[in-house]
Each structure stands twice: as structure tokens, then as C-alpha cells.
Amino acid sequence: MPALHTDSHVFSRVLGRPLPVVARAKGVEVWDTDGRRYLDGAGGAVVVNVGHGREEVAAAIGRQAATAGYVHGTQFTSDALEEYARRVATHAPAGCDRLYLVSGGSEANETAVKIARAYHRSRGEPGRRKVIRRSVSYHGNTLYTLSLSGRPNLRAPYEPMLVEAPEVAAPFCYHCPLERTFPDCGVACADDLEAVIAREGGDTVAAFVAEPILGASAGAAVPPEEYVRRTAETCRRHGILYIDDEVMTGFGRTGAWFAAEWSGLRPDLLTCGKGMSGGYVPVGGVLARPAIVDALESAGGFVHGFTFSHHPVTAAACLAVLDILERERLVERAQAMGARLGQRLARLRSHPHVGDVRGRGLMWGVELVEDAPTRRPFPRAAGRAAAVTARCLQAGLIVYPSTGCANGVDGDAVMLAPPFVVTEPELDEMVDVLDRVLSALGL
Numbered sequence: 001m002p003a004l005h006t007d008s009h010v011f012s013r014v015l016g017r018p019l020p021v022v023a024r025a026k027g028v029e030v031w032d033t034d035g036r037r038y039l040d041g042a043g044g045a046v047v048v049n050v051g052h053g054r055e056e057v058a059a060a061i062g063r064q065a066a067t068a069g070y071v072h073g074t075q076f077t078s079d080a081l082e083e084y085a086r087r088v089a090t091h092a093p094a095g096c097d098r099l100y101l102v103s104g105g106s107e108a109n110e111t112a113v114k115i116a117r118a119y120h121r122s123r124g125e126p127g128r129r130k131v132i133r134r135s136v137s138y139h140g141n142t143l144y145t146l147s148l149s150g151r152p153n154l155r156a157p158y159e160p161m162l163v164e165a166p167e168v169a170a171p172f173c174y175h176c177p178l179e180r181t182f183p184d185c186g187v188a189c190a191d192d193l194e195a196v197i198a199r200e201g202g203d204t205v206a207a208f209v210a211e212p213i214l215g216a217s218a219g220a221a222v223p224p225e226e227y228v229r230r231t232a233e234t235c236r237r238h239g240i241l242y243i244d245d246e247v248m249t250g251f252g253r254t255g256a257w258f259a260a261e262w263s264g265l266r267p268d269l270l271t272c273g274k275g276m277s278g279g280y281v282p283v284g285g286v287l288a289r290p291a292i293v294d295a296l297e298s299a300g301g302f303v304h305g306f307t308f309s310h311h312p313v314t315a316a317a318c319l320a321v322l323d324i325l326e327r328e329r330l331v332e333r334a335q336a337m338g339a340r341l342g343q344r345l346a347r348l349r350s351h352p353h354v355g356d357v358r359g360r361g362l363m364w365g366v367e368l369v370e371d372a373p374t375r376r377p378f379p380r381a382a383g384r385a386a387a388v389t390a391r392c393l394q395a396g397l398i399v400y401p402s403t404g405c406a407n408g409v410d411g412d413a414v415m416l417a418p419p420f421v422v423t424e425p426e427l428d429e430m431v432d433v434l435d436r437v438l439s440a441l442g443l
């Protein structure tokens, strides 16, 4: 049993369950204070891309903190921030090259929807105030980003406080919300966006927000590429801004710098976080088209900001992570190792309750169902994803659970999304542990 802080004054992320205490982490491994080793099969929460324990990131943070640790974003810019924004622009989807740096993915999405609203207002369209969301999705845990998220389990306690946002069917083929089958469906979920815009009135809609691959809400479900092209075209036709939420997929996770590359999407706004700093500092960002920034400037500015926006130490940490991603060609590595992880995970399909194995790059989901032929999920109370996650941790493997993916309430998946430096023996070990845990739980 790992050493525990039994007299803790921490208001913990998990109440009623003591957590092991981390001692150190290096590469793909984490150790607790009792000397137990864990293989980080999930990069925490799909965050750690360049690996744990990178001295050069720590040194960059230290240098910037010692030189100019904090300035307010309305008073100064910094070389670290300017250089970082310039370098990110070389990897961003074409034209999406102005960076607004914040402290997390939820903040990034809050910022993006406010940019969309402010942009339309600046152009004399103050009636555009709605943001269209998808039925299965996750965009954050602040009240507005939760309002945009299709996660009934997370929304339930706060439902009376959430803002209404028009919903469209998510492109989640394994549990199609429209009960259709790809490709015979003709990608009906893309038509749904058109129908909802017609119902709401296109001139009332500011933005459409979508993850390029459904992350924690669906366990790495990849939409048909045609869906992305068609919804982007619909948005363009109606003057609606397309917000590409790449908080989970950005910075190489899918084997491309941004998942937009896979479909050729050119979003108006792109949000990011997680792998941007590899976990070394809290971060989020919005990449915007210059025309949007220019419109806001002409209208007198963008009324928004946080105390820690545009933080120089955050920028220095992210710049060091970007250096590593480029120098070690880790995005290419994510693609190559991701393909190998996918091949290894495919063998789990022989388990009677593994319904689907899906993903791209180093972002994979294994969905567990009660009845594979009908894809019927386990009831929520059975807690299958939680049980697999807990057993894996006991066996020294960190996986990331996803619940509610089948119908909003029921549905169990676990995600594997290791750091890009993962080796083949480590991939073998991860899949072996998961395989054994599924067998031990009768799955």
C-alpha cells in the first residue's frame, strides 16, 4: 500500500478515496513514495507527450522565472511569448496563426466562444449569440463550456445553472445518435447541422464547436472525414465560425501537429491545451485567423482576459516542449508508435465484452459493452470502466476511463494515450496488463 497523507488538508479531486503520493516520474514511468512503479499509459489525462522528467523544460521554466516571472498581459509582452506564438504558427492549420495564451482547455474554449461573439458584434451582427454543440462531446468544466458539452453525467448536478445551446447529432458511428449505419447513412449527422441551423435561424448562430476526434466523451471515436468537410462548408455558407477543439488532439497526439490536417479542415478558431505544455505547466490557447483579430481591433479591442493570460513562464515551458517535439520528430513518432499500439490493441477484440477498439495516432479507446452483437452497454451502476481503471492501477498501469459514451449515462471505455517517447516493449507491457485485467474481470 503506498504511503498516504491520511491527515490531508487538500480538497481532493476524488473524495473518499485516498490517492498514492507521487515521488518522481521519468519518460513513461511514474513512481510513488512507496517505490511502486506505474507505466503511464494515458499521459495522465492525455497530456504528457514529450515524456516525464525533461530537464530542459524544467531549466527553461527556471530561466524565465528568474528573468521575468510575471508581467500582466495588458502591460508587457515577452520574448518567450513572441517566439512561441511565431513557432506555433508554423505548425497551425493554414491561416489560424494568432495565439491567445491562457491557462487551460476550458479557459481556451470560453475565450474562443467570446471571440466568436465579439467578432460578429464588431461586424454589425449582434444577433449572433448561439453556439451549436454536439450530443456527445467535451469542451470543459466551467459552466459555459459544460453547457457546450454532451456529458449528461457531468452536467446533471449543475443542469439548472447551464446555458442553453442548440444540439446536433455527434458523428459517433459505433453508437450513432441517429441510429444509422455508415456509409449507408450518407453521413446524416452532417445534415443534422444544416437542419438545426435552419431551425435556429443562421443569423442567430455565432459558432459551431467540435472535437476532430471525440475524446473523453466517446473514447477516441474518429468521425468520417466527409463529416468534417461538410460541416465546415455548412458553417462557411452561413457565416458561422468553426471552432476546432484540439485541446486533446493538438500538438501531435493523433500523429499530425493538429488533427485538422487529416481532413484538410481550415478552422476559424482552434483551441488547444494539454500537450501544448506536455503537462509541465497549466496551459490553454486559442489560435485565431488574423481577419478575426483585425475585426476586433477595428471595433476597439477584445473585452476579455485573465490574470495569467499570456504568461511568460507558460510560454517558455511550451517553447521548450515545442523544441523537443520538433528536434526528436516526436509527432512522426506518435504516428508510427500509434499504428503499432493499434495493431496490438486489436487482439483485445477477442474478449467477449470488448465492443470496439478505435483511435488514431497515440490516442486509442477500448469500449466495453454488455452485449457485443447489439452494442448494448453495461448499466452505469456496473462501473466497468472504473473497475478496469482501478485494476490496471493496481497492476501498475495508468489508463484513462471514459463513461457515458453509449447513451450519455451508460457506456464504458478506457483510453490509452502514452507519451510519444513510448517504446515497443512498453506498448507490449501496457496491452498485456490490460489484456490480463479484462480477463480477470470476466470481460
Ligand SMILES: Cc1ncc(COP(=O)(O)O)c(C=O)c1O
Pocket: 045, 104, 105, 106, 107, 109, 138, 139, 140, 141, 211, 215, 216, 245, 246, 247, 248, 273, 274, 284
Ligand atoms: C476536447 C477537450 N476540450 C476541453 C477540455 C478541457 O480542458 P481543461 O481540463 O484543461 O480545462 C478537455 C479536457 O479533457 C478536452 O478533452
